[in-house]
Amino acid sequence: MKRVVSLAVLVTIVLGMSLLLALSGQSFYPSENLRWLAIVYLNTTYNPYLPDFTVRSPESVTAIVWDYRGLDTLYETTVFYLAIIAGLALGRGVKRLNQKPTDESGLSPIVKTVTKITGPMILAVAASIGLHGHLTPGGGFQGGATAAVVPVVFIVVFSSFYLLWKGVSSQRMLTLRSAGLIGIGLTSISLFLAGLLLGLPSYVFQNIAKAGSPLSMPYDVHGALLSGTLWWFNLFEFLAVSSGFTLAFIILMTPEAEEKW
């Protein structure tokens, strides 16, 4: 009862205060125009008339995330990687059980069968979200997070021993995750290395040819738009994020042995 009264008071405060603000002309209302910076970004994200500035990706959010501000995102990926490594370090010394899964473990057989059918479908959908990240909403992180449904649901519905039994171990996930991170790093300096080899000027995190550095990743392969490095970044980020989530869930959810340390 006390909660209902407090809630009514809260909602009334919100409605009344905003009525007062709107009546007195102090209301917050978005403008119809954008800042100039936003207009620059929107104008150059896919623009064949400005070949020195464009990213050649129709998705401007992915373009900003992985090209204009790519260094931010590289460090963000590293932070996420390190957080999971830190979790691993904190959980070290805990004995984890390891036994063969039985029919009894997990939820009912109906849920198990449904999970078996939908697993490949979810993975295909997630891959589609990830690999179309430079064309439609989505990208590596979004696709990877959607793909992480599959291991979570498998751990919960079967058991974490089932995953181990099928060969999804935390060491392999750590390897895959490191491979994803290394792939991102290599993609970011690939054109720089190519420039060193060919003796041409080029930048770190270079995607499309800029003024003064003619090197450029392949962005249009037989009519299919790849947007240069964005495709590769999305692919590696997909691997890194999905394996990272799997790793975190495996570490947290595997039952521990009784003895405390």
Added chain:
Amino acid sequence: MIEELLVYTGLGLIALGAFAQLVSGIGVNRFRNFYLRLHAATIGSIWGCVYPIAGAGLVALGYKELGPYSTFMAGAAFVTSFLVLILSPAGSHALARAAHKTRQALVEPCVHDALDPSMCVRGGGS
């Protein structure tokens, strides 16, 4: 012609979804027992979710103003509705099983409980 038919069928399914969601919302709030609410929830997830999403896919197939990505929308709508069709009964079943197994909710009113007769509360107001 065929496009208009698709659009009108799809819109009809969307309206059906709105009606089903309303009925389901009323049922979820009127029934006094968890297991009875599950039946109302099924209306909300099949007629209320699967059918209108498939209907939106039909609309996208016939509605030309959506531009070049309308086939993307139709395909994604069909995949979504299929996934919901498969996943929602599994979720309901898992919840019902957990509720019954751990005695979270008694079966009330009840005619007969073949699984665990001690959970059957006879009579009781609806």
Added chain:
Amino acid sequence: MSLDLLIYAVGAVASLMSVVAVYLALVERDLVKAVIYSAIQSVFYSLLFYLFMSPDIVLVYLPVAGGVLPALLLVLISKTERFERE
């Protein structure tokens, strides 16, 4: 007919509902219920993100706040304790 009013009305309803969910998550003593309330809040926030035309954020926010965090918090609760003491 002004169609933008409909969208802002949907947003206003969603944000008011999120206030209700956040308040209940704040005062609830049963932590499992608090986690479920925060999941409700994140669902409404994703509707707001959608209405403000950022599908990318919805795609990244829903798995994180609607799926992974409740899962991890439930694991933490199942390993530790369920009720908040007064």
Added chain:
Amino acid sequence: MVGFLAEYMFTVIYLSLFVNLGLSLFGLFYKPHYVKKLIMLGVLGDTLNMFAIFLGYRAWPSPTTPSRPPILLTYPFENASVLVEFTSRAVDPLPQALVLTAVVIGLAVMVFLIFLGDNLFKHYGTLDMREIRRLRG
């Protein structure tokens, strides 16, 4: 009238976000349980992200043409009119990109804090912060 209603509804959204901010700060400081603090930290981060998205939103150019996400749909184009129409309707992509990064970093912090909470319980046998403060001294 229509303009007033639109302003009123927008202000409702804005103020309720402020209320959420206040509630989450209150929970973060005054609720003793670790898990409750984590939940409220999540709400706090989400609300701040929502403010950032607010900054990037733009009102509809006219009552019947909605603003659109910053994604170009017809991309091999012949003339620049597509681009002009796109820039006249799309919302600001920069806050969205920043929020995307912020959400992931918030998740990383939360994952680490959850691992930490597990260890706290192993050491102290409770997650109530008052108890932990007492046990430490």
Added chain:
Amino acid sequence: MFVQEFIAAVVPLYLVATALYLYRALKGPTIPDHVLGVDLLSYNLAVLFIVLGIFFKEPILIVTAIPLALWIYALDIYVAKYLERRVMGA
């Protein structure tokens, strides 16, 4: 065709259903009731996402409905598992 106006007329009905579901999701005496409410709420919002995608004439917005349906199914599953076993991984 009158698609936009039709959807503008249908969306308020969906919102009423949202409020009804929210009431159950917040009130529900037992935990399965709460989860059932959240479940229905998110199916409702998934339909709303798709229908508003047609309303805005932005077909790409539909991608957002898939994670909603998937992750809420996952929420069902792990609350059920939590109630049944208390240990999530076994």
Added chain:
Amino acid sequence: MRAARAIPVALLAFVTYIVFSGSTSGYDLVTGLLVSVVVGALFANVTIERPSKLLSPKRWYWALRYALRYFIVDETKCHIDVAKRILSPRMPVNPGIVVVPFDVESDYAMTAIANSITNTPGTVVVEVDKKNKVFYVHWIDVASIEPREAKKGISETFEYYSKKVFD
């Protein structure tokens, strides 16, 4: 053998990928092929037990008939029934949990029957016993607690069709 089991899974993933992308351009076909190969390799030993069943066109024909009948006849009947119960002022309910036996072999057929039962409003599968081959079904209007009679009221048509499709 693993490859034979992988092919149906890969096919499922490929179809999902293409339908979700909504286009058959070269980019989608190539990436879809790669994704489906990877997914098929991952799920080969999980999803499929006997891949030869997928090849017979007779099963697909019966699946189509099942789907059409299910979505047009059975769903409509049950939805209208339960909607009437919800909207009528007295809310006439007569619920209980009854035993419904089933007589199919494979897990998929059992799941198809159970999901069909749960997806029609008015019946929810609460528990399944694989050893004794029975479902425990919560029924909103118990006509009979006799297993045979209950099966006639709930799942006979579903079982008839899913036996043709999956067994």
